[in-house]
């Protein structure tokens with residue numbers, strides 16, 4: 388299986404996080420690797436995935452017993468044979484691990500560094516077919532660092548004894564520590580190093596509320612005529628209609644999706660690679676094999692499924708380092724669709740809630756009130772200053788205290804039993820006597836007509852932002868119905884306030900109403 392397929396099948400992730408793909412490739416290629424990644428960046432995957440792709444066992448050295456045990460448990464839950472040798476083991480556990488090793492069943496063996504000194508451990512490991520050594524928190528080998536672990540000095544000995552590639556990981560990036568790691572773990576032979584923050588400074592980041600999606604994409608493309616770009620769409624059908632609309636607008640554009648046969652797909656890829664100024668309108672099936680350095684823009688006609696997927700997709704632009712533009716459109720329908728895709732998946736409950744969390748992270752970015760880059764990189768563990776290269780830095784949004792509006796909307800939801808969609812709820816807030824309102828006697832509610840300060844479009848923007856802040860979610864059981872989440876409780880109880888963006892509300896009201 389390919390790394391990409393394992394990523395999905397075993398770990399349940401749609402896309403690599405920044406840097407992971409390159410590191411996995413280098414490790415798979417048998418190179419010695421030193422990777423410096425921010426905490427939370429997803430280091431573990433960079434050795435766990437290659438471990439599954441090779442014969443023999445991967446030895447993982449980590450200083451933290453609790454963390455090792457967590458990782459082993461997590462791997463076992465994913466169906467991966469993993470074990471740990473630490474001082475926290477019972478004698479039975481240790482016996483079981485050795486037996487699994489002898490039987491060549493283990494894919495990953497976590498081992499505490501002090502174990503490397505214990506009697507014949509190195510000799511035993513030589514016998515059982517180790518194919519890779521992974522070192523977590525590699526800066527612990529640095530005598531000058533505050534995390535120095537004398538036992539880490541034995542790792543060099545282990546590597547020499549086993550004569551297999553070593554992949555070292557740390558979040559500590561200073562030059563002295565790095566030099567010491569190279570000295571102590573690799574005997575001074577320069578490993579392939581990965582020291583890349585997650586920032587892609589040449590990419591301009593922007594999001595837009597979907598008002599007239601086709602016009603918005605056509606407008607974005609028109610301002611970049613003659614440049615190579617990608618438009619990502621949520622459905623196959625849309626790739627075809629949008630590509631046609633772009634052609635009608637005088638662009639050179641083709642579509643691409645997983646439903647096309649292999650030859651047509653290859654042809655489209657080659658055409659894109661070869662030709663200047665071509666636009667590919669595609670589903671996420673497009674991009675894996677594409678390595679075109681001068682893609683000048685990427686637009687999302689629909690919201691991606693997670694913040695990782697977003698980062699990977701916009702990351703295809705501007706590989707040459709020259710400025711490139713991105714635009715991601717999103718609306719309430721996208722949020723509903725993404726939520727229901729997660730709810731309807733057959734994944735176990737923990738994975739579904741993790742998927743909701745990753746979608747929330749993306750929605751948080753979409754509804755961010757300040758610098759997109761700060762929000763995006765913050766998710767990956769970095770803490771940059773405001774960037775000056777995103778739509779929110781270009782034009783800081785006008786925010787207002789939306790607590791009252793949100794409480795009115797929540798009240799409409801709760802008083803109608805969390806059984807209705809935004810359209811009907813807005814009718815109630817506006818005091819519109821529709822047939823449905825009358826039939827359900829919702830004109831008798833205290834909330835009826837309390838929201839006349841906004842028009843329909845403005846309320847739609849409020850509901851969308853509420854979904855973006857995960858205050859409300861569509862009910863997976865009842866199509867379209869909105870339910871309140873626990874996140875909203877403090878606002879409902881008047882214990883917390885919430886800021887909303889006024890600009891999206893204003894912008895919404897200026898445009899003609901569209902059906903949602």
Ligand code: ADP
Nearest residue numbers: 400402403404425426427428429430431432695
């Ligand atoms: P660290 O770099 O701090 O060791 P971890 O390896 O523990 O980080 O990963 C941090 C979190 O990111 C974990 O919850 C992990 O499941 C998640 N994660 C790692 N890779 C991905 C990915 N490609 N897509 C989504 N989530 C990921």
Ligand code: ZN
Nearest residue numbers: 758774777780
């Ligand atoms: Zn910014």
